[in-house]
Amino acid sequence: MPETESRKSDHIKIVLEKDVQHKGSAGFDDVLLIHNAMPEMDFDDVDTEIEFLGKKLAAPVLVSGMTGGTAEAERINRNLARAAEEAGVGMGVGSQRAMIENGKLMSTYSVRDVAPRMLLIGNIGAAQFAKGYGVGECRTAVESIKADALAIHLNAAQELVQPEGDRNWKGIISAVRQVAKELGYPVIVKETGAGINGDVAKAIEAAGVKAIDVSGSGGTSWTAVESFRNSPVGNTFNNWGIPTAVAVAWCKKSVKIPILASGGIYNGLDAAKAISLGASACTIARPLLRAAVTSYEKTKAELERIIRELRIAMFLTGSKNIKQFQGRKPIVTGKTSEMMTQI
Numbered sequence: 001m002p003e004t005e006s007r008k009s010d011h012i013k014i015v016l017e018k019d020v021q022h023k024g025s026a027g028f029d030d031v032l033l034i035h036n037a038m039p040e041m042d043f044d045d046v047d048t049e050i051e052f053l054g055k056k057l058a059a060p061v062l063v064s065g066m067t068g069g070t071a072e073a074e075r076i077n078r079n080l081a082r083a084a085e086e087a088g089v090g091m092g093v094g095s096q097r098a099m100i101e102n103g104k105l106m107s108t109y110s111v112r113d114v115a116p117r118m119l120l121i122g123n124i125g126a127a128q129f130a131k132g133y134g135v136g137e138c139r140t141a142v143e144s145i146k147a148d149a150l151a152i153h154l155n156a157a158q159e160l161v162q163p164e165g166d167r168n169w170k171g172i173i174s175a176v177r178q179v180a181k182e183l184g185y186p187v188i189v190k191e192t193g194a195g196i197n198g199d200v201a202k203a204i205e206a207a208g209v210k211a212i213d214v215s216g217s218g219g220t221s222w223t224a225v226e227s228f229r230n231s232p233v234g235n236t237f238n239n240w241g242i243p244t245a246v247a248v249a250w251c252k253k254s255v256k257i258p259i260l261a262s263g264g265i266y267n268g269l270d271a272a273k274a275i276s277l278g279a280s281a282c283t284i285a286r287p288l289l290r291a292a293v294t295s296y297e298k299t300k301a302e303l304e305r306i307i308r309e310l311r312i313a314m315f316l317t318g319s320k321n322i323k324q325f326q327g328r329k330p331i332v333t334g335k336t337s338e339m340m341t342q343i
């Protein structure tokens with residue numbers, strides 16, 4: 001099996017079998033939504049619908065980009081896509097480098113036949129730009145799977161702790177600018193569990209990117225994943241990163257483009273808290289991977305649980321729709337509040 005594919009299989013196995021949870025908090029325990037004891041509304045009237053990148057989503061939830069490139073990944077992507085289509089939410093595929101290197105692997109990312117309407121997002125690693133990838137590869141990634149947008153992922157922490165990881169991160173922002181200008185599809189920039197700070201968010205916005213997924217710390221730790229492979233720096237950086245709640249607030253106050261929240265958002269209450277801090281929507285990875293290795297039914301049930309929890313949080317704050325809910329400012333306490341005063 002070529003290196004990229006074998007690394008992808010290792011990653012899925014490690015994420016499912018080992019303790020790769022970041023040991024710091026994503027910050028949501030410190031976020032308090034204000035209870036409304038007299039909401040004066042019917043639960044059935046709570047409307048979670050949003051519009052994102054020109055498509056309607058039944059709820060502000062997307063499946064994070066995770067996989068592709070192997071037979072198992074193909075099954076996982078199809079389970080995720082069927083479930084997301086039926087739940088009315090969006091989905092990203094994992095890094096498409098494997099299929100760009102080997103066109104035969106395209107089918108492992110192709111989900112349009114089971115999800116014709118879903119907001120679908122392609123995925124490329126930013127580090128590939130330093131190795132010669134450009135607009136052409138990005139176009140192949142989007143168009144070959146009939147995606148609506150492209151996510152460019154930032155994973156410097158993961159690369160630096162890998163023995164074979166990419167070391168050259170020069171020139172990334174100008175490459176992102178060129179792709180955002182010439183691709184003809186919306187570009188999202190996302191982290192992968194270490195978060196995005198306000199200055200980086202400003203540079204990303206100035207490059208013409210349409211949305212930022214902060215993917216902060218407090219969920220899956222990619223440095224921890226690498227420590228279960230053969231990282232030469234052990235687990236020193238396992239708990240690196242900006243907590244998701246802090247990254248959301250920081251990016252929100254720094255830029256005008258939509259912010260997506262991910263990294264340790266594992267239920268609809270955390271999703272609600274992220275939205276109350278300024279996120280337009282949330283993206284979720286590891287819990288949905290766990291469900292999708294089993295079945296599409298389990299994945300759909302997991303998505304429905306998360307959306308139901310979000311609706312309950314909206315009802316209990318007296319919010320009929322997402323716009324109204326975004327106006328309900330939370331109380332932030334503890335370490336998360338302290339961090340927010342320093343950003």
Ligand SMILES: Cc1cc2nc3c(=O)[nH]c(=O)nc-3n(C[C@H](O)[C@H](O)[C@H](O)COP(=O)(O)O)c2cc1C
Binds near residue numbers: 152218
């Ligand atoms: C098995 C797995 C594979 C992943 N592969 C990718 C990838 O190829 N591209 C990417 O942008 N993010 C990838 N991610 C990162 C997620 O999109 C997300 O940013 C991160 O896992 C934090 O979210 P979580 O705490 O909900 O897991 C992957 C995550 C998992 C669990």
